[in-house]
Amino acid sequence: MFNAPPLPHCFSPEHEAFRDALRDFVSREITPHVAAWDEAGGFPRDLYQRAAALGILGLGYPEAYGGTPGDVFHQIILSEEMARCGSGGVVASLLSHSIGLPPIARHGSDWLKRKVLPPVIAGERIAALAVTEPGGGSDVAALKTTAVRDGDHYLVSGEKAFITSGMRADFFTVAVRTDPAQRGAGGISALLIEADTLGLSRHALHKMGWWASDTAHLRFDQCRVPASHLIGAEGQGFKVFMHNFNAERLGMAAQACVYAQLCCEEALAWARQRHTFGEPLVQRQVIRHKLADMVARTDAARSLIYELAWRLHHSHGDAADLVGRIAMAKVLASQAMQLCADQAVQILGGMGFMRGTTSERIYREVKVMMIGGGSEEIMKDLAARQWGF
Numbered sequence: 381m382f383n384a385p386p387l388p389h390c391f392s393p394e395h396e397a398f399r400d401a402l403r404d405f406v407s408r409e410i411t412p413h414v415a416a417w418d419e420a421g422g423f424p425r426d427l428y429q430r431a432a433a434l435g436i437l438g439l440g441y442p443e444a445y446g447g448t449p450g451d452v453f454h455q456i457i458l459s460e461e462m463a464r465c466g467s468g469g470v471v472a473s474l475l476s477h478s479i480g481l482p483p484i485a486r487h488g489s490d491w492l493k494r495k496v497l498p499p500v501i502a503g504e505r506i507a508a509l510a511v512t513e514p515g516g517g518s519d520v521a522a523l524k525t526t527a528v529r530d531g532d533h534y535l536v537s538g539e540k541a542f543i544t545s546g547m548r549a550d551f552f553t554v555a556v557r558t559d560p561a562q563r564g565a566g567g568i569s570a571l572l573i574e575a576d577t578l579g580l581s582r583h584a585l586h587k588m589g590w591w592a593s594d595t596a597h598l599r600f601d602q603c604r605v606p607a608s609h610l611i612g613a614e615g616q617g618f619k620v621f622m623h624n625f626n627a628e629r630l631g632m633a634a635q636a637c638v639y640a641q642l643c644c645e646e647a648l649a650w651a652r653q654r655h656t657f658g659e660p661l662v663q664r665q666v667i668r669h670k671l672a673d674m675v676a677r678t679d680a681a682r683s684l685i686y687e688l689a690w691r692l693h694h695s696h697g698d699a700a701d702l703v704g705r706i707a708m709a710k711v712l713a714s715q716a717m718q719l720c721a722d723q724a725v726q727i728l729g730g731m732g733f734m735r736g737t738t739s740e741r742i743y744r745e746v747k748v749m750m751i752g753g754g755s756e757e758i759m760k761d762l763a764a765r766q767w768g769f
């Protein structure tokens with residue numbers, strides 16, 4: 381019931397073999413440790429290298445820079461199988477390069493790609509994306525961090541908030557305003573800033589969930605950044621960052637469905653073995669209805685994700701329409717996750733409130749899925765705009 385047979389028009393036997401290898405890795409190297417890593421507020425740095433050895437960090441990047449070819453279905457599988465560990469915090473930090481690297485891979489100079497891609501793909505260096513500012517994240521075009529040209533360098537000043545892998549990252553892909561005279565999307569550029577740059581300071585933030593992920597506030601105080609670190613053309617940064625979003629949102633949606641499914645699985649297992657008033661919980665119609673709703677909502681979101689992945693893969697349909705549908709798939713998947721986490725905790729009763737159950741962790745983590753990578757409100761606005769209303 382929870383694992384419908386693979387869809388042959390999306391997933392080939394080669395995709396399924398990739399899934400099996402990932403599932404094996406995650407179940408051996410990650411899942412048994414996530415509760416302890418959550419309590420410790422982090423995971424061992426060598427996990428990056430172990431993931432890299434399996435090709436996880438290089439998926440979809442050019443082979444010339446150490447990457448492994450992969451299509452959108454490989455990306456969906458990666459999101460799904462990583463999420464099976466049940467800790468969004470581990471997944472977010474381990475894969476923070478999946479939002480930090482694409483701007484460089486797509487728009488960076490060959491020199492920049494050679495500098496950044498191979499060590500990150502090998503798990504030796506960590507990459508992060510720094511767009512959000514204390515003054516706001518949804519309205520990216522309003523960002524205030526400035527990069528003023530000074531000879532062969534830019535002088536960068538400003539702040540970034542809520543940056544995943546912010547404490548450990550070696551490379552930041554940063555959204556800056558290179559033309560302070562221009563307001564809005566014009567005048568925004570993308571810049572690579574290294575963590576050891578003089579004038580960059582950072583401090584850790586404490587969160588409701590994603591405890592295993594480090595999240596930081598960054599402050600740039602007149603940081604001198606070589607002009608060769610510009611990613612793409614000056615003033616074209618907005619487009620560079622917007623390119624990230626389809627993949628990020630589809631990946632988050634696929635993860636959300638797995639977190640929802642984990643809640644269903646834990647709730648069903650509990651309902652089967654927990655007896656009240658002489659009967660197992662699962663015999664109660666009210667509990668069975670909850671479980672049926674949880675499975676159906678998860679299935680519906682997942683089916684949409686697979687359909688959209690298929691359309692992306694085959695460039696099927698209008699690109700703007702697809703942007704809207706992907707945005708709404710993220711909304712539906714995170715809502716399914718929210719419903720399942722809520723109902724699973726309810727079915728588990730007091731046990732669902734205890735640290736160490738998967739549902740308790742996912743209940744704490746669902747909010748960030750509804751805020752990060754484009755909040756629910758912004759996703760709905762975006763979809764409405766794409767659809768012309």
Ligand SMILES: Cc1cc2nc3c(=O)[nH]c(=O)nc-3n(C[C@H](O)[C@H](O)[C@H](O)COP(=O)(O)OP(=O)(O)OC[C@H]3O[C@@H](n4cnc5c(N)ncnc54)[C@H](O)[C@@H]3O)c2cc1C
Nearest residue numbers: 509510511512516517518542543544751752753755757758
């Ligand atoms: C754990 C975590 C990790 C993150 N990691 C990163 C990262 O690695 N890199 C990075 O750059 N950012 C990261 N973020 C930031 C994230 O992308 C932003 O939090 C998100 O984009 C929302 O921005 P905001 O928090 O500034 O909220 P705001 O933009 O201030 O919005 C606040 C609320 O108002 C709503 N809202 C805003 N505008 C409108 C509108 N026009 N109409 C209706 N409602 C509106 C929003 O939906 C939201 O509910 C992370 C956030 C968290 C919590």
